[in-house]
Amino acid sequence: MNEIGATAAxxxxxxxxxxxxxxxxxxKPDRVPVWGGLxxxxxxxxxxxxxxDQMMDIDKNLEASFQAALYFEGxxxxxxxxxxxxxxxxxxxxxxxGGHGLPPDAGWQFVELECxxxxxxxxxxxxxxxFIVRKYWPRAYGRLAAFASLFPLREAQGYFAAPFAFLPFxxxxxxxxxxxxxxxxx
Numbered sequence: 001m002n003e004i005g006a007t008a009a010x011x012x013x014x015x016x017x018x019x020x021x022x023x024x025x026x027x028k029p030d031r032v033p034v035w036g037g038l039x040x041x042x043x044x045x046x047x048x049x050x051x052x053d054q055m056m057d058i059d060k061n062l063e064a065s066f067q068a069a070l071y072f073e074g075x076x077x078x079x080x081x082x083x084x085x086x087x088x089x090x091x092x093x094x095x096x097x098g099g100h101g102l103p104p105d106a107g108w109q110f111v112e113l114e115c116x117x118x119x120x121x122x123x124x125x126x127x128x129x130x131f132i133v134r135k136y137w138p139r140a141y142g143r144l145a146a147f148a149s150l151f152p153l154r155e156a157q158g159y160f161a162a163p164f165a166f167l168p169f170x171x172x173x174x175x176x177x178x179x180x181x182x183x184x185x186x
Contacts, residue, residue: 016075036074043068044105051107052099055084089183091142115139127154143180146173 015030022029043064044051053060061082069077088100096102096109115136116124124131130153138148149168155161168174 019075033075034072036069036072036077041107042071046071050098050104052084052097052104054080055082055097055108056088056099058082058085085186086184089180090144091180092140093142094140113139127152129153141180144177146171146177149173 016033019029019031019033023033043049043054043061047064047067049057049060049064054064055061058081061080065077065079069079084097084100087095094111094113094115096106096111098104098106102109116131120131120135123135133147133153134150135148137144138146146168149171151161151165155165169178
């Protein structure tokens with residue numbers, strides 16, 4: 001980018017930053033800020049990719065998000081990450097997408113599961129991390145079922161308790177959970 005292009009880009013950036021900051025501070029901006037939002041259907045409809053590609057192919061997804069940002073020229077742009085490579089190996093049950101429970105060009109579909117029961121609010125409030133790991137994750141992620149067998153995290157401390165806390169990871173379910181986490185982490 002030449003010096004003139006860099007100056008113009010800097011000027012546009014500062015204008016957009018001020019516009020958004022003014023709106024957040026409840027001041028009157030020079031105009032209503034435009035949020036570029038998530039690219040949604042744009043990549044699959046205009047850039048020749050499937051919705052499955054959008055969810056599963058990180059490189060195609062980033063390029064599509066970049067092209068959407070250039071096309072819409074919003075004041076603020078949110079990049080849609082390709083979540084499929086993380087969600088699919090864990091068997092995420094609360095979302096279906098193209099290639100994961102739906103045809104390759106289908107949109108996203110939220111699946112309402114009861115991942116928290118009405119009588120569990122006290123458990124969530126008492127120890128949110130423990131609840132998420134031992135209750136929510138095993139219900140929302142099919143391959144994390146072994147986490148339901150873990151000791152409560154607040155009790156898995158010390159010389160004698162900690163070794164027993166790892167027992168669920170020695171089971172076939174536990175090995176599946178660890179392998180799914182390894183793949184998702186990559």
